[in-house]
Amino acid sequence: MTHSTKTPRWVFLIILCFALIEPLTHLWLTYGLNDDVAHTGFHIGDTPFFTTDMELFRNGFYSPYLACDTETGRRDLSLFALPHHWLYASVGWIAHALGIAPFLMLGFANGLAGAFFLFMVWRFLRYVAPKQASLAFLLFTLGGGLGGVTWLLSAMLDSQDGIAFELWFHRFARYELIEGPFLSPALVLPRLYYTLPLGMGFASLVAFIGSMSRGLPLPGKRAILLQFITAYLNARVGLLMWGVAACFIFVQPGLPLKQKLRYAAYYLLPTLAATLLMHTAFSMNITGAENFSELLRRCAWFGSLITATFWLWPPVLLALWRHLGRLHWTGRLLLGWGAGYGAAFAILYAIHQIWYGNLWAGGETAAAIAVSDWALLGFIPGSIAVFRKAKKEPLAASESWVALCFLGLTCLAISAFGQGWFLRLMPERCLVVLGVPMALLAAEGLQTMRTRIPKITLAYTTLIVCCGLASLGVSVLYFQGPLGHTPGKSPFAWVHSEIVLADDMALIDRIDGGTVLAPASQPPLLGDVIVARRPDARTVFGQPSLEFGDVNMLRMARDVQEFFDPDTTELLRFAFTMTWCVDYVYCPATWPVDPAVREQFLRASWLELVDREGDALLFRVVIPEGLRSDV
Numbered sequence: 001m002t003h004s005t006k007t008p009r010w011v012f013l014i015i016l017c018f019a020l021i022e023p024l025t026h027l028w029l030t031y032g033l034n035d036d037v038a039h040t041g042f043h044i045g046d047t048p049f050f051t052t053d054m055e056l057f058r059n060g061f062y063s064p065y066l067a068c069d070t071e072t073g074r075r076d077l078s079l080f081a082l083p084h085h086w087l088y089a090s091v092g093w094i095a096h097a098l099g100i101a102p103f104l105m106l107g108f109a110n111g112l113a114g115a116f117f118l119f120m121v122w123r124f125l126r127y128v129a130p131k132q133a134s135l136a137f138l139l140f141t142l143g144g145g146l147g148g149v150t151w152l153l154s155a156m157l158d159s160q161d162g163i164a165f166e167l168w169f170h171r172f173a174r175y176e177l178i179e180g181p182f183l184s185p186a187l188v189l190p191r192l193y194y195t196l197p198l199g200m201g202f203a204s205l206v207a208f209i210g211s212m213s214r215g216l217p218l219p220g221k222r223a224i225l226l227q228f229i230t231a232y233l234n235a236r237v238g239l240l241m242w243g244v245a246a247c248f249i250f251v252q253p254g255l256p257l258k259q260k261l262r263y264a265a266y267y268l269l270p271t272l273a274a275t276l277l278m279h280t281a282f283s284m285n286i287t288g289a290e291n292f293s294e295l296l297r298r299c300a301w302f303g304s305l306i307t308a309t310f311w312l313w314p315p316v317l318l319a320l321w322r323h324l325g326r327l328h329w330t331g332r333l334l335l336g337w338g339a340g341y342g343a344a345f346a347i348l349y350a351i352h353q354i355w356y357g358n359l360w361a362g363g364e365t366a367a368a369i370a371v372s373d374w375a376l377l378g379f380i381p382g383s384i385a386v387f388r389k390a391k392k393e394p395l396a397a398s399e400s401w402v403a404l405c406f407l408g409l410t411c412l413a414i415s416a417f418g419q420g421w422f423l424r425l426m427p428e429r430c431l432v433v434l435g436v437p438m439a440l441l442a443a444e445g446l447q448t449m450r451t452r453i454p455k456i457t458l459a460y461t462t463l464i465v466c467c468g469l470a471s472l473g474v475s476v477l478y479f480q481g482p483l484g485h486t487p488g489k490s491p492f493a494w495v496h497s498e499i500v501l502a503d504d505m506a507l508i509d510r511i512d513g514g515t516v517l518a519p520a521s522q523p524p525l526l527g528d529v530i531v532a533r534r535p536d537a538r539t540v541f542g543q544p545s546l547e548f549g550d551v552n553m554l555r556m557a558r559d560v561q562e563f564f565d566p567d568t569t570e571l572l573r574f575a576f577t578m579t580w581c582v583d584y585v586y587c588p589a590t591w592p593v594d595p596a597v598r599e600q601f602l603r604a605s606w607l608e609l610v611d612r613e614g615d616a617l618l619f620r621v622v623i624p625e626g627l628r629s630d631v
Contacts, residue, residue: 019115026107038505054092068581144468147176174304231274297423315445338407340382503614514583
């Protein structure tokens with residue numbers, strides 16, 4: 001097996017452009033905003049986690065999200081025991097050592113890790129499928145679905161006003177425009193703790209497959225070490241990479257079963273060892289583990305997955321059809337199971353959504369829970385169908401593993417087996433690896449089409465790339481960037497954690513420490529902005545309360561919302577401030593509280609208006625000495 005090591009210049013150009021997205025966005029947010037808005041210090045909804053981590057080495061593992069009566073004080077190493085916390089802490093240490101603003105350093109680190117990730121994807125594609133590598137890389141990075149063009153058309157038609165548009169369009173935005181560990185590399189770029197282990201994982205797969213191609217009895221040391229680092233930094237990514245390797249091992253022609261099992265087991269050992277270390281560290285944070293278990297239960301939204309990959313499905317299905325008849329009977333059986341389950345799921349999903357009127361908006365998780373178990377019956381017709389297809393010459397291993405990998409990841413990602421039990425494993429995270437095998441299959445299908453209808457295939461490929469460029473621009477500029485966004489008013493305001501109205505930031509800069517209570521309505525949560533802007537301040541609730549607090553996040557969110565509800569009694573509000581040692585109550589301008597609540601605060605004898613800026617109000621809690629004790 002020979003592999004070209006030459007990388008085309010256009011590949012480097014694409015990687016460079018993607019690598020510049022994060023640094024330029026962070027520079028834009030820091031220096032390029034107009035006077036009406038102010039930068040929060042964040043970029044995405046999870047940035048408060050990252051910025052808190054980046055200060056760990058300077059503040060001694062301090063958390064501004066802990067309750068005032070915590071036994072450990074506000075410095076607790078167990079909250080930050082996971083390796084990715086130390087990864088961000090290292091980035092913060094480098095930023096302070098070099099005299100660079102931590103937020104800017106985070107952007108540069110994201111850009112470097114993103115470039116590393118994409119280059120390792122290119123190396124992997126070039127190694128396992130040299131004939132499809134170039135087209136597959138183009139589709140993986142610049143391929144797109146319906147989200148970007150639909151957004152642009154709706155803007156041209158001036159139809160983006162109102163909550164109805166946001167509810168309807170959320171399906172198109174979910175996996176194509178809103179950042180997160182999903183299919184497109186552009187969406188995962190702001191998450192260093194995904195891009196770095198993904199890059200490590202694909203580098204490990206290249207080394208692992210290289211060991212097999214050289215006929216070594218066991219995986220090489222480089223493959224084992226890189227896989228351990230991958231799983232240690234992100235256990236989910238490590239397990240997914242092992243699954244990709246298992247698919248590759250399974251289809252190797254002429255390799256004895258004993259040797260296949262040995263390779264799979266030795267590659268699994270570093271994965272399990274790193275996962276065990278991560279689990280041990282995670283179990284130290286009991287409240288965080290409970291919050292994760294209660295809140296983070298998601299499978300991939302089937303409708304959103306279809307719209308995000310809409311144009312890729314015809315060539316993907318064509319490639320799958322070719323593979324069905326060209327594998328060994330065990331491989332055909334597995335493909336039949338996956339194809340049967342996927343087809344049954346799609347049919348039952350459509351029936352469910354039409355029946356409940358949710359075909360165009362909502363109900364994705366409910367539909368998955370309702371149909372996943374029944375869709376397992378699709379294994380039967382799927383198994384029968386594949387054996388009716390005549391077996392032809394076997395494909396090379398570099399081609400046949402990808403069909404198993406794609407169907408396996410897709411079926412897992414969309415599923416909610418056991419009436420939702422499977423959701424606790426976060427199957428949605430399969431999407432972060434799914435994009436590569438899907439791009440390989442699409443490239444293979446397009447190459448097959450090109451031999452028969454070359455001009456139509458060229459036009460179709462151009463359509464995919466044009467849609468991808470539209471989605472990339474809309475995602476980077478409008479959804480991940482502040483272009484055209486008015487805080488608290490524009491569509492999808494809840495995905496914008498990067499800016500608030502200037503009045504809020506002006507008032508926040510005058511807070512002189514203490515524990516501040518702010519609404520828990522929509523991101524950016526002002527409590528997060530306050531503790532990020534004022535290191536001497538603390539907050540009752542924020543996004544990082546999920547992991548860096550010691551209270552049930554869902555219950556606390558409800559309690560905070562109840563505090564700012566006009567029907568809540570003054571006695572309950574007073575008791576809340578006593579329980580959580582609240583020094584200040586903040587009413588933001590970006591997400592205004594109910595005018596009736598503002599009037600109630602102004603009349604309350606135990607609240608004193610100490611400052612205001614425009615529509616933003618800051619109240620001090622006035623409680624007789626000795627009635628409570630703060631820490």
